[in-house]
Amino acid sequence: MHIGIIGTGYVGLVTGACFAEFGLFVTCLDKDEKKIKSLKKGKVPFYEPGLEELVQRNLKEGRLTFTTDVAEAVDSSLAIFIAVGTPPRGDGSADLKYIEDVAKEIAANLNGYKIIVTKSTVPVGTGDRIREIVSRNLKELVHFDIVSNPEFLREGSAIEDFMRPNRVIIGVDPESSSGQQAIAIMKDLYKPLYLIETPFVITNIKTAELIKYASNSFLATKISFINEIANLCEKVGADVHMVAKGMGLDMRIGSKFLHPGPGYGGSCLPKDTKALLKMAEEQNVELSVVDAVVRANEKQKEIMAKKIKDAMGVLKEKTIAILGLSFKPNTDDIRDAPSLYLIRRLLTEKAKIRVYDPVVRSLDLIAKSNELIANDSKLRALSSKLITYCKDPYEAAKGAHALVIMTEWNQFRNLELERLRKLLKEPYFFDFRNIYEPKRLKENGFKYFCVGRQ
Numbered sequence: 337m338h339i340g341i342i343g344t345g346y347v348g349l350v351t352g353a354c355f356a357e358f359g360l361f362v363t364c365l366d367k368d369e370k371k372i373k374s375l376k377k378g379k380v381p382f383y384e385p386g387l388e389e390l391v392q393r394n395l396k397e398g399r400l401t402f403t404t405d406v407a408e409a410v411d412s413s414l415a416i417f418i419a420v421g422t423p424p425r426g427d428g429s430a431d432l433k434y435i436e437d438v439a440k441e442i443a444a445n446l447n448g449y450k451i452i453v454t455k456s457t458v459p460v461g462t463g464d465r466i467r468e469i470v471s472r473n474l475k476e477l478v479h480f481d482i483v484s485n486p487e488f489l490r491e492g493s494a495i496e497d498f499m500r501p502n503r504v505i506i507g508v509d510p511e512s513s514s515g516q517q518a519i520a521i522m523k524d525l526y527k528p529l530y531l532i533e534t535p536f537v538i539t540n541i542k543t544a545e546l547i548k549y550a551s552n553s554f555l556a557t558k559i560s561f562i563n564e565i566a567n568l569c570e571k572v573g574a575d576v577h578m579v580a581k582g583m584g585l586d587m588r589i590g591s592k593f594l595h596p597g598p599g600y601g602g603s604c605l606p607k608d609t610k611a612l613l614k615m616a617e618e619q620n621v622e623l624s625v626v627d628a629v630v631r632a633n634e635k636q637k638e639i640m641a642k643k644i645k646d647a648m649g650v651l652k653e654k655t656i657a658i659l660g661l662s663f664k665p666n667t668d669d670i671r672d673a674p675s676l677y678l679i680r681r682l683l684t685e686k687a688k689i690r691v692y693d694p695v696v697r698s699l700d701l702i703a704k705s706n707e708l709i710a711n712d713s714k715l716r717a718l719s720s721k722l723i724t725y726c727k728d729p730y731e732a733a734k735g736a737h738a739l740v741i742m743t744e745w746n747q748f749r750n751l752e753l754e755r756l757r758k759l760l761k762e763p764y765f766f767d768f769r770n771i772y773e774p775k776r777l778k779e780n781g782f783k784y785f786c787v788g789r790q
């Protein structure tokens with residue numbers, strides 16, 4: 337079977353490469369010519385462990401091709417997956433302009449029965465909207481089905497997540513005469529997952545769309561919950577790790593997503609929680625839990641900045657070393673990363689910043705931090721002078737007054753403490769991912785601060 341994937345970012349490329357690995361013939365399309373040029377040579381333009389090998393193997397074996405030509409991706413495909421971005425608008429709602437553009441382009445090239453599958457995270461009702469746009473823009477009268485198939489992969493372990501998902505959600509229109517056919521095609525595409533007994537949830541499109549937002553908002557809830565408990569632990573002298581362990585052993589709660597830190601970030605949880613709130617607001621439904629989760633997360637980022645300020649006093653002329661920029665390890669994604677919030681706060685205080693991240697390139701950082709301080713021309717001008725990008729953690733620490741761990745990359749877990757202590761001008765150590773034992777750091781002469789532990 338031949339399928340097309342439109343949008344070749346984190347989700348689209350992983351989907352395309354994994355389906356090719358399942359034995360399907362896949363054409364991946366993106367409007368970004370540079371990206372496609374690089375992918376045609378087997379070079380993945382972002383960091384995702386194992387993805388480049390998968391892309392290269394399937395390119396070589398002829399099951400994976402890349403194009404910027406919509407007709408090429410649509411012509412011979414029975415299923416066309418939409419995996420373009422749905423970024424947040426100023427009011428928090430999901431911006432559907434990329435989805436709508438793609439719907440028009442697909443319509444203009446539809447030449448026979450196909451299923452149009454949404455992998456992007458889209459607000460409830462988008463399936464109907466896509467159907468409307470495609471119907472209106474068809475060049476010839478052909479039948480098609482809309483399917484919602486939200487994606488749950490995690491950056492950093494995306495291939496494993498795609499190949500061994502906890503579940504596959506398939507939403508189809510119950511009114512469609514060919515709905516059963518659409519389900520059969522989807523099941524066929526995912527046949528290898530049947531063999532490993534992956535649960536399939538078959539439902540209507542709106543329910544499938546909402547499952548994605550409800551899942552991400554629930555994960556965000558767990559994080560904000562444990563962050564607030566961590567803040568209480570600090571006041572009352574409890575240890576949040578033991579609290580999380582004690583809670584997580586209860587099967588009804590589960591131990592995942594109960595790790596305290598500087599707030600959640602990334603391209604999904606912040607935008608999806610806000611988009612869900614916006615959706616509910618439009619329906620006059622109050623989602624007070626999700627609303628509190630979003631506010632707690634904003635507060636958590638500020639609480640981290642305040643921890644530094646409270647411990648060190650005036651930060652002007654002080655140098656802060658930041659280890660880790662990506663919102664979590666094993667990815668180069670810095671969208672909405674808590675590190676960017678901290679950088680902006682430190683720039684506001686006129687602190688100097690030395691950063692190191694194993695995969696995030698310096699240019700991304702400068703671009704993003706400029707975006708974050710876009711309304712402050714003075715800070716924007718200062719940012720290129722105040723931020724230094726370093727080649728390793730030790731270079732970052734050299735001459736700094738404090739070290740801050742913002743991402744729990746494995747390589748930060750066993751830093752040479754004595755060497756760091758000597759390189760730092762002052763021994764402040766802010767471990768916002770709780771990867772070190774407080775006792776050990778204090779014994780090594782650091783003024784150690786973490787989240788929710790003494």
Ligand SMILES: NC(=O)c1ccc[n+]([C@@H]2O[C@H](COP(=O)([O-])OP(=O)(O)OC[C@H]3O[C@@H](n4cnc5c(N)ncnc54)[C@H](O)[C@@H]3O)[C@@H](O)[C@H]2O)c1
Nearest residue numbers: 343344345346347366367368420421422434456457487491
């Ligand atoms: N990144 C994740 O971890 C993740 C996980 C699950 C779901 N999602 C959802 O999947 C969607 C995609 O996310 P992503 O992180 O892969 O985004 P991304 O920004 O990495 O990739 C989107 C791609 O779509 C391309 N594109 C935009 N308009 C196009 C058009 N008209 N034609 C062709 N290509 C076009 C862009 O050039 C870009 O390469 C979003 O809705 C996101 O919420 C993301």
